[in-house]
Amino acid sequence: MPAVWSAPVRFVECDQQGVVFNAHYLIWADETVTAWWGTVGVPHGVLDAWGVEYLVKATALDWSSSARYGDTVAVDAELTKLGRTSLTLLLTVRVGERVCCTVQTTYVATADGRPVPWPDEVRARVSAG
Template identity: 65%
Template sequence: MAVPWSSPVRFVECDQQGVVFNAHYLVWADEASTLWWASLGLPWDELSARVEPVVKASTLEWSSSARWGDTVTVDAAAERLGRTSVTVRFTVRVGERVCCVVRNTYVGTAGGTSTPWPDDVRERLQAALSAG
């Protein structure tokens, strides 16, 4: 299980009404992804030296707003594993209240072309999916 990523909402992340601007949810998912990959025993620098994961697609679904002064927590979990891809769900919360769910699909690449996950990486991703 990955350690959740957490941060206070900074003033710069908000609009004039004190509501978090939508692009910051993607930044927070990216921050949480580093912890998630590392929790699988795949630190980003080591993983990217072997296969270069890139974000192929992102979706965001909001339920409520995070605001200036809140502290957000982001949990990550694998949702789907393909031959060259993995979809990870990032749930952004303030306390127990879900604000947004971000889904990023990462594709393993080599030389700019999609490539199957190395066997040991696939095993770790499969274990994360099963634990999920």
């Protein structure tokens, strides 16, 4: 699967040991999710037009190696589950071929703060993507 988001590791993202501080992996995951929606044909703002927002229900990170200042990270997104009101993405953070971290996040479709089914158009685009 091709990377859907990539960036060089900035100095500000690292701790004194020169490795990326853990919270930045979630920022990168969020950047990737925004890009992923666009790659599946649901660009920014379309969900709002359909009266739906998505919120994080749960997220889990699993580190296997560190990204460091001067590296370029690439993050892949893979849909692992599409439910009636939720979807789960697996985001893999890499430096080259080396996996640094995986982030599994479940999102819930909402309207007026309550879970709602994904619109049929969203389901179709996400499934095809």
